[in-house]
Amino acid sequence: MRAVFATDLSEASRAAFRSRTCLHCLDAIGVSEVHLFTVVPDNVSGSLPGMDAASDASEALEPQRETFEAAGFDVETHVARGAPYRRINGLAERLPADLTVVGSRGQSPLRNRLIGDTVRNVARTSVVPLLVERIDDGSDTAADADATLTQEHLFREILYVTDFSDNAERAFEFLPRLRRAADRVTLLHVLERERTDRGESFAVARERLAERAADLDRRMDVETDIAVRSGEAVEGILAEERRIDPTLTLLGARGTSRLRRLLLGNVSESVIARGTSNVLLVPPASVPPR
Template identity: 50%
Template sequence: MRAVYATDLSDAIETAINSRTCLECLQRYGIEEIELVTVTSPNVTAGVPTGGIGKQTERALDRQRQILEDAGFSVTERAVRGTPHRRINGVAEQVNAALIVVGSRGQSPLEQRYIGSTARNVARTAVRPLLVQRISGRDDHHEVEREHLFERVLYATDFSENAQHAFEQFEYLQTPTQEATLLHVAPPGRRADSETDRVQDAEGRLAELADELEQMGIDATTAVREGEAVEEILAAEAEFDPTTVLMGSRGQSRLRRLLLGSTSEDVIARANANVLVVPPARVP
């Protein structure tokens, strides 16, 4: 399978590319080929692959390509000009990528985390599964937050079709994932006399999904919470300490392609773990 790896050629992104553990996780996911993409200003002449770009940019891109090739990937480097999220998503469509990887540099401490505009815009418009990889630190010191990208997965589901589509990612995650927590957050304010039935139904549905994962060799547990979705997902993240949060996004407008639902966007912005967000299935 092929991934688009977005790079701004910064020290932060190079820290992630230099993490052999992270790269091995991508390989265990099934990634064999990488399109290494950097987007330059529209005012800079750039071609595909690297004709016409500055020598410094070319050297940095070559260096990162070499790191990935030394790790065992087949790599194509691309320097393109334009709006970053449009070009990144466009390349992903062009090469039929199974995954897009975008780094998200957070502030310190973690409670002040934010998501950069490029990562946010890629997430809002991606029609391919997107891994937002956490990179912490400032200035000349950076580190990846979770080197074992998929070792422990927190899967958040509302039992919708989109959430089920996200669950299908475990087909690729069954090799790198050892543990999974399946979480359903029920909205507050329901009638008390229906509470027991509602919880039991959610627990039963989660148990069925857990059984599927157990058959894949993944140790699965379940949790049902009540409250506001984002807050409860983040509370579950703090409790279970996943390396990645897995969830689906919801398309809101065909005219504006697929926009991220507010829950997904808020989790991407505020979680400490990596986030793997899966857009709705494509209509044939």
């Protein structure tokens, strides 16, 4: 597998690259080729005396390159100018990559800078699966030097969320790729009011989840569990995260709400912003090139 790792070169971003456990998880799911990528904003001038922004950024990527190479990965580094989300997704599409990895810091609105910017836009336009690694700043006043990954074992405990749509099924088909790194998968369906109004019941939802759990048991040889909650989707997902403390929450990137909106704007963005686990978004097969 080929992965694009997007970094803003901050210490918080570097935290995502220092964990040997994290790198072992990536190796376990078959990642062998890593493309380290950073974007120099257009408003950063490279014409100032003694300053070449692109060269400085390329040099700053070297410690991260050395970390990956020491762990046995083939590594290339890339520096570009422009809108970060366009450049990140553009590189992932050109390679093409099997996975894009970005870091996200903080859970409170004031610390959610990347949710309102790069992560949200990458997720909305990505044509490859996107892994959002949650980085813990430690406290509202902590320095970047104190940043660590919230969950080092990226794929050990997985919460798979499904609304039984085609997009959720595509995310389900991604699960077997994680089998060498996963110990347990919990399958969750949130029974919203509009679904009960159409006659869906807890019994039907549990039966459908049980069928998928049995399929995973055959294909992945992992422990599985199922859960059905009622109420609003985001609150149901966050409640299940609190109950089982997964290392990864897996969702399809789009859903089937009444308005046919992006699941990202409806659910996924809230899960990334308010949740406690890493998030893996799998886009639908029909996503057009960006």
